[in-house]
Amino acid sequence: MTKKQKQKVLNRILLHSFFISFILLTLIPILYALTISLSGSNALLSSDFTFIPQDITLANYQSLFNDEPLILWLGNTVILAISTLTLALSLAIPTAYVLSRLRFHGRFSIFRGLILLNAFPAILSMFAIYRLFSTGPISLINTRLGLTLVYAGTMVIFAILNLKGYFDTIPHEIEDAARIDGGNEWQVITRIVLPLAKPAMVVTSVLILIFVWNEYIFAVTFMTGAENYTLAAGLFSLQAGEISGSWPIFAAAALLTSLPILIVFLFIQKYMISGLTVGGVKG
Amino acid sequence: MLKKLTPYLNSLPALILISLIILFPIGYTFYISITNMNIFNWFEFNVVGLVNYERALFVLDSGFFRAAFITLIWTGLNMVLQLLIAFIIASLLNHRDIQLKGLYKTLLLIPWAIPGYVSILLWRTGMFNTQFGLLNQWLRAFNVAPVQWLSTEWLAFTSMLVVNLWLALPFMIMIMDGALQSIDRSYYEALKLDSNSIIKKARFVTIPLMKPAITPAVIITLFTTFKQFDVVYLMILQPGQRTGADIQTIITYAYENAFITNNYGYSSAISVIIFIILIVFVLATNRDLRSEKND
Amino acid sequence: MSRKILMISYLLLFTSMLYACNSSNNSESEFIIWHDKEDIVANLIDESLSTAFPDVEFKLVRRESLTETLKLVGNNPSTAPDMYMFAHDKVGLFAEIGILAPITDFISREALDDYYPFTLEAATYQETLYQLPLYFETLLFMYNRDRLNAEDVPQTTDDLLVYMQQNTDARRYAFVEQHSNAYYSAGWIHGFGGRLLDQNGMPMLDDEKTIEALDYHLQFLDYMPVGQAEYATVNTLFYERQANSIIGGPWMVPTARERGIDLGFAPMPIVNETGLPLSPYAGIQGLHVLKVAVDTPEKKALIQDILLHLTDPTLSIELALASGSAPAQVSAYSDPLIQENELVMAMRNAAENAIPMPNVPEMDILWVTANDFLVNVNLQGKDLREAAQEAQNRTLELIDAME
Structure with missing residues (x-):
């Protein structure tokens, strides 16, 4: 083994041990939830907690599927997530692009305004939006459109800022070259800019997805009836309080809810690598 | 002519939506703040002028300033730790000798995939509970006296800091990782001739090049941390479940002193005041926003 | 520039509006x-x-x-x-x-x-x-029959204190309750003839009877878990047989029985001072x-x-x-x-x-201020009279802010 190879092996051992111990540390609360969700008794707390429950049972997961409209909630969430994602991105990309590339009057005011608007405490927004949605010609309360608009409106600021920041790092020369080759703006954006900005696109999309996935306050207030709930709203309705609710079922639901997100995480890893070095200035 | 309008036409749809969902509530809240909308005039309220603001200023007492101080420390510590830890982890994830990067990253993101309030309840009851919490069970196993994690100011603050980091780090790691991807490796190669120091590399190449890509995320996180309500409220302030630690942030303080009155005119006035304070705070701390040309 | 993107985004806005108009309005029947x-x-x-x-x-x-x-x-x-x-x-x-x-x-x-x-x-x-x-x-005095015989159930609050002093040790509590929760504490205040709110919606946090009740109750805290004494902790102590008796709600009963606890119900202890029983909401x-x-x-x-x-x-x-x-x-x-x-x-x-429970709108405020008051007295050891005065003033201020 050369010195370089030895160094490489050592580095790998160090990296593996760091990540394994760090991840185990962060996963303790999750493992705790997992154990509770697999245990038979309705307890969050117990004096003799072990990570392997004494009586392992899947009953809590079964009862979720049998007694709660989990699949319906999943469907609602997916529809909302996709429509929010589409709406937010299709509004954010052109805005971010012009903010990043074009010099126009009011550019900085828009940019700064967007950031500052985010500072408003959301507690009262709901009340105003409720008024807005229920006074229009068509009531948007209890519709998916209403919720989509709220979610997209909340997330589009972040999407614009984040994409703009990333677009800024992409050298203009690449686009100019494409223009000289006869590409129109549409082609420049879809074929050059967006592929180069893949990591930012992915991060932005994931953030929007997670926001929709985990948001429950608007969902429980704007939607009536369990059949219209999202997963997070449904989860909230299973909430284990003092009087009602079961901790094991709540924990099981929490873990199941996060599972699709984790699958998405795994799936998108390969898209997280930027096209910059591959198709960028050098090529 | 059309070319001049292009940027506006492109950003118009987004701006319309933002006006509806973000700007309108702010305007409406301001409107409510000058009315007498309370439970006695719930649906038929009138404009009464600045009366609510006069009264709202009473909330700005010593308790409020203490909360403001705590909020500043809370935000500052959280931001520093988040940026530092996320940067280290993201850098290690992008180490050239890394294996299983995708798996590690996915596992690191798990806390993010669980709704925040569920996580907070899990931490509060599962980890920090004095009688049965995992931490104290472990302490007992080593014959150490159990600790009241959430009952004294310092411990409670640290515990909440840990929980908030746990909740927020996945996002920051993901952003940093994405930003690191945007850095062309050739920059490092150019530098390698002179120096191999990691710190130099970070200082002269990585950080300056990452900055534009992470700034929006950092600003958003800054706001989120500043406005953080759930962590503090659910951990130590729930009515009937308070733990004894005397910690309030601006938002929880406003909540306990304005929102429980069911007087929307009054609490709207407080919201507007907090909004202004937040803007001042951000403008004061963020040079990028003050100086015009930030690119 | 890029009119296509523009068109598409406008189009999406409209189609998404159309798709989502699935408003499920309440039908007449x-x-x-x-x-x-x-x-x-x-x-x-x-x-x-x-x-x-x-x-x-x-x-x-x-x-x-x-x-x-x-x-x-x-x-x-x-x-x-x-x-x-x-x-x-x-x-x-x-x-x-x-x-x-x-x-x-x-x-x-x-x-x-x-x-x-x-x-x-x-x-x-x-x-x-x-x-x-x-x-x-309402809340009940419940006990574990395996740990406490029916004839030994404390009849008065003084008896309860003696029972706690004699039976609380490192492993077991004689009695537990959510002592710093106004819903539970109200029972003690009522037992001393006090109220959180009087008939006219006036807060009574600094009333002599309230102060007397909390002062008397302070000595019980030495024998109960402090810090976190919310339902998750207190109820679990009882379910796990680490607490012999508890003041709790009927919602605890199914779980307790499921855990095999031989549950007994007893009348609330009588306050020696007043002859009134603890009277929860x-x-x-x-x-x-x-x-x-x-x-x-x-x-x-x-x-x-x-x-x-x-x-x-x-x-x-x-x-x-x-x-x-x-x-x-x-x-x-x-x-x-x-x-x-x-x-x-x-x-x-x-x-x-x-x-x-009082049904006046002022109660929304009392739930918060009374809980803060209890925490200040029970957990932070603040001077009872000062804390009472402070809580009363704050409550009055907030009630004033309702209009």
């Missing part, structure tokens, strides 16, 4: 009841009403954050329910907001003769009745009618019929048996199933001393 209860309670109500009124389609909708949502939609005919089921303590708030229809608009006072007077009083705000009670619940659960539901004479007749149907104790009995609470109608107690049920009977006996 449906009768919507919001509630915050367990499924079994909702199902029993649904069954009873559907059998009695086969032409009407009843929809019992469990609503999270029910009161917050009602504040938003209470006067909106297309989104508000027809009735909602909740405890009585919010009637003042919703009566002031102006969304509740008085029960006596539909049925006469005579139809309510069978009810325990205190249930009707509890649901009356400014001389108007806003709730038709179904059942009530009682909550009366029942149905409220929304003003916007009464839009046609037919609807008014239907609501009248529904309310009259519910004055019959049959449903109250079923609900009480299912949820471990006590029916609101006196005649329900001649039912043998009720008489045989130890829990229901213990509940009714406890309710003789229980004090209904």
